[in-house]
Amino acid sequence: MLRFLTAGESHGPCLTAIVEGLPAGLAVDVELINRDLARRQGGYGRGRRMRIERDRVEILGGVIAGQTTGAPVALRIENRDWPNWRSRWAAGDLPRLSVPRPGHADYAGMVKYGLDDARPVLERASARETAARVAVGSLAKLLLAAFGVAVGSTVTEIGGVVATVPDLPPETLWALAEESDVRCPDEEAAVRMRAAIDAARQAGDSLGGVFFVVATGVPVGLGSHVHRDRRLDARLAAAVMSIPAIKGVEIGPAFENARRPGTQVHDELYPREATQVATTNDQGGVTRTTNRAGGIEGGMTNGAPVVVRAAMKPIPTTLTPLCSVDLATGEPVKTQYQRSDVCAVPAASVVGEAMVAWVLADALIEKLGGDSLAEMAR
Secondary structure, eight states, X not given: OOEEEEEOOTTSSEEEEEEEOOOBTOBOOHHHHHHHHHHHHOSTTOOTHHHHOOOXXXXXXXXXXXXXXXXXXXXXXXXXXXXXXXXXXHHTOOOOOOSOOTTSSHHHHHHHHTOSOSHHHHHHHSGGGHHHHHHHHHHHHHHHHTTTOEEEEEEEEETTEEOOOOSOOHHHHHHHXXXXXXXXXXHHHHHHHHHHHHHHHHTTOXXXXXXXXXXXXXXXXXXXXXXXXXXXXXXXXXXXXXXXTEXXXXXXXXXXXXXXXXXXXXXXXXXXXXXXXOSSOOSSSEEOSOOTTTTEETTEEOSSOEEEEEEEOOOXXXXXXXXXXXXXXXXXXXXXXXXXXXXXXXXHHHHHHHHHHHHHHHHHHHHHOOSBHHHHHO
């Protein structure tokens, strides 16, 4: 069983993560992790914080001579903004916030923990924490890659601008996304997305959108139908929904499927001829011409690419003030602006990759067993 914990605050000294359950003998490519961290920081619409941070991972334990040992892996990511906060942090003189911002964790967190200041809530609830998740997810990607599984993402919508996704192999779409600062393979739509972000910035507003994550090379039978908490689609949905600002998750085109009759939804199976190239990673000699199930049937992978689509709400920190209440006085007030992004959908898609990779890696270990990479391969 794989598991991880992260710790750290947005403006604290660093983010940390402990990863347990990785098999021994996995080669750890630190630069690949750093590359994913840089991808999370990119994207049109990001705020000034991304000009400060240059995220790089430091491995503190569980890896010797570039390979995992089977022990917990400890990761550290420095916050370069920390020197600007160090003295006030030590003195307990952090800027107070008694006015909760609508859409944030501020109000619920203050009430839950009996606080008169939202600062402790927002420091941990900040999406800065997702940098640690991306590092963790990169380790999961390395494990998946050892078994021929790849994970990538594409943005399909920002601020109501909807892309037409070309009918291309996932790997080609990923390559096109990497060339785009909004991670969109439709260049005409990408131009309109940038314009929408610029307009939102000028208006003191923020934008959300939609991205999808695809995993290829996934074997049949990850997950299980026998218990609710072993169903892989449920585990994927929970993991992706845990990303800040993600408010909707679907496997494949689920909501589109809901509007169609069953004969137009379910992926029919056909015998695969000996000369025919397999269209799914199957072991049963079958092929399909569609993947409307998003690669999962009955809570288990079916050999087709796993497709997870997520909807991200607009970031709730807006330059334009919103109505709130000063909990210190009970008076109606307007929110105070905290440094933030205009749009973080491209960055969220990279975090989505990390969470999907994590769940698939956990399910792979669950199915194959083994305390070392060699034992898993056997």
